[in-house]
Amino acid sequence: MPINFDWFDLTPFANPYFVETGFFQGEGAMKALASGLFQKVISIEVNKELVARAQERFRLPLAAGLLKVVHDDSVHLFQHIQSLEEPCTFFLDAHGHWVQEKMEEPHLPSARKVTPSTFCPLLEELDAIARHPWAKSHKILIDDRRCLQRTWSHPTQSWWRSLDEEMVLEKLRTVNPDFHIRYIDGLTPEDIIAAVPADQ
Template sequence: MPTLARPALPEQTRNLAKSLMNRYLRDMIVRNWEQDGRPLPPPHQVKQTVIEQYRRRYSCPVLVETGTFRGDMVEAHLKNFDRIISIELSQELYEKASYRFRKSPHVTIYQGDSGAVLPRIMRLLDAPAIFWLDGHYSAGDTAQGSKECPIYEELEAIFAQGKGLRHVLLIDDARCFVGQGDYPTVAALTEFIQAHDPRYQVEVQDDIIRAVVPA
């Protein structure tokens, strides 16, 4: 007796199943990391969760990322933000990310040095954003501009065009900010941020420097 083919699931059902599975895997990875004592650096799924927590807490409709790399952070938050903007220095990685998100009209990928591109982006923002600042060089396939770590240029652009909006600033790889090369210390970075806007409180947790204006 011939086997009857199963009817294909509707696309909406497939997408829901995929989303639920991804969330389950993410939560499992985060739990395992916590049980292991929260070693550094944390897995990417932990960083995704941190961004989502701040989005909910501060109701930010926009995500701005420096350092697109392969686009995994953009992918993780496709359905969480009204608008996603990401900057990638590498021409090759920029082209791959642009192709990856070609069907997502609310995603814009820019190519260039984040410190130079951010001023243009800041002029377009009229709502609070979460800034995921990960544009510093970290070897491997990542690109390096004129500086290993353009964090001062990135922050200068944000505060210069900030329009008084209470942006959330999340800086990845806190363990690298020890005052070597182009990386300032966390203390120097805190002083820089508060000199531009004393409302900001800065803390480090799970390898992420977090600067927010208390709600």
């Protein structure tokens, strides 16, 4: 879901970089930029029409180097963060193909080869963050926790079906076993998983 930063204070998540997966219409990226807490916002969006629209709508922050919108599948997150040499705040929100695109990921393990409507790149994104040299300094926000509960259902979407919250928490611990994890209100109460280094 588009994040509602009006509902919580981003200040504890300040960092040089804000890295988002799933740009959609740019609401979250714009709120991160407007907060003044990040030097640069980078967003990875798989839908090329949304990326083209972003290039038109957000010319100024793009030209100023404050915003970068990358057209890619966020399973390739590592190649977009590997050159970053300062801590990042990740906002993992590549949840649902709001406009469907054909997606082939032959490198994925068979358990993760699912149709686009049921595929969510969250575990692959966390693997990419875990590989990063600054992994233990990063802060991670994961949206839509409600969808990771076994009882959750939705009339049209099913991207979370190969996931549950325990798998996600386990993967977060591979990024940093000492993460302090709490839940923040988003679209619904406690809908955002927030993981920050224990000393912050």
